[in-house]
Amino acid sequence: GQNIDQPTEMTATEGAIVQINCTYQTSGFNGLFWYQQHAGEAPTFLSYNVLDGLEEKGRFSSFLSRSKGYSYLLLKELQMKDSASYLCAGMDSNYQLIWGAGTKLIIKP
Amino acid sequence: GAVVSQHPSRVICKSGTSVKIECRSLDFQATTMFWYRQFPKKSLMLMATSNEGSKATYEQGVEKDKFLINHASLTLSTLTVTSAHPEDSSFYICSARPGEGFYEQYFGPGTRLTVT
Numbered sequence: 001g002q003n004i005d006q007p008t009e010m011t012a013t014e015g016a017i018v019q020i021n022c023t024y025q026t027s028g029f030n031g032l033f034w035y036q037q038h039a040g041e042a043p044t045f046l047s048y049n050v051l052d053g054l055e056e057k058g059r060f061s062s063f064l065s066r067s068k069g070y071s072y073l074l075l076k077e078l079q080m081k082d083s084a085s086y087l088c089a090g091m092d093s094n095y096q097l098i099w100g101a102g103t104k105l106i107i108k109p
Numbered sequence: 110g111a112v113v114s115q116h117p118s119r120v121i122c123k124s125g126t127s128v129k130i131e132c133r134s135l136d137f138q139a140t141t142m143f144w145y146r147q148f149p150k151k152s153l154m155l156m157a158t159s160n161e162g163s164k165a166t167y168e169q170g171v172e173k174d175k176f177l178i179n180h181a182s183l184t185l186s187t188l189t190v191t192s193a194h195p196e197d198s199s200f201y202i203c204s205a206r207p208g209e210g211f212y213e214q215y216f217g218p219g220t221r222l223t224v225t
Contacts (some may be wrong), residue, residue, distance in 0.1 A: 042202050042216040043153070086151060086205055091212060101152040 002026050006088045010023055010064035011106045014079055020073045020086050020103045028093020032071045034062050035087040037102065046073070075105075083107045112136055113205050115217035122193055123225055126191035130220045131186045132203030138183035143214060144176075147200045159186055193224040 003025045012018040018038065031050035035043035049055055049064035049071060061074040073086055085102040092098055122128050134144040141160050145153040157173075159165040159180035167173045172221060177189040186205075190197055200221055204214040 033213070035216075040200075040219075040221075042219045044216070048213060095212065096155070096158075097214065097224055099152045100153075104150075 001093060002090075002098045004021065004088055004090055004098055006086075006100040006103045008104065009102065009104045011108060012075075012081060014078055014107055014109050016078050017074065017076050018078060020075075020088075020105070022071045022073070022100060023086035024069050024071070024088070024090040024098070026092040026098055026099075028092040029066065030060075030091040030093065030095055032064055033089040033097065034073045035089065037085045037087055039084075046086075056083075059109065079105050080107050080109070110209075111213075111215045113139075113203065113215045115203055115220050117220060118218060119221045119223075120221045121225060124194055125192055127191045127192055128222060130190075130201055130203075130222075132186045132188070132205070132217050134184045134205045134207075134215070135188055137205075137207050137215075139186075140183065141199040141206045141209040142180055142186040143204045143206075144178060144186075145202045145204065147202060147219075153202065154187075190222065193222075194197050195224045198222055198224045 001020050006022045034046040037043040047062035054063045058077045064071045087102045088100040089097040114133045116131045144156045147153050155168050156171045157165045157167045157178050161180050161183050164165050165178035180186040202219040203217045206214050
């Protein structure tokens with residue numbers, strides 16, 4: 001079956017770095033997405049990886065290892081506004097997104 | 110660019126009535142639109158996928174006669190919740206994908222439905 005696993009909740013300190021891991025099993029693979037979702041709002045796109053390696057975009061970076069079925073989202077210089085849920089989603093061979101349950105990130109001062 | 114709107118943002122209705130939610134892609138043509146449902150503190154649950162001009166494909170367990178989806182144009186899809194029940198209360202989110210070769214989905218702001 002298809003499955004996306006990510007931690008339920010993480011806590012980090014303002015100004016620090018946090019890494020949110022995601023492992024995936026999909027029928028075929030057409031890429032891995034990360035979305036940010038603040039409470040009561042719709043998800044917003046953060047990153048898309050289809051090749052192995054690290055993609056850096058400002059304070060956020062995303063990594064993919066296709067052989068390991070593994071990705072992580074790295075957030076640097078954490079700000080209070082980064083408190084949100086982070087959703088990992090794998091795209092299968094039918095271009096359908098398989099969603100993880102999300103990781104709630106709590107930032108403490 | 111790539112803005113998706115949803116209307117209404119919040120709606121309260123009585124049991125037994127029907128509610129229509131609109132999803133519009135404002136600055137691009139969306140060949141495919143998706144409808145999701147999200148319960149508190151849970152991830153997105155895909156309800157159905159709709160392609161312009163054809164019938165929607167519903168996920169297992171989603172009643173197509175209860176959740177009517179129409180994708181009549183390349184910029185508009187509607188979800189109608191028929192004969193609403195309190196258990197239909199949820200956060201409904203649509204997303205749109207521009208077309209072939211575009212994998213990213215652009216999300217609307219969501220609609221909070223409360224059935225009393």
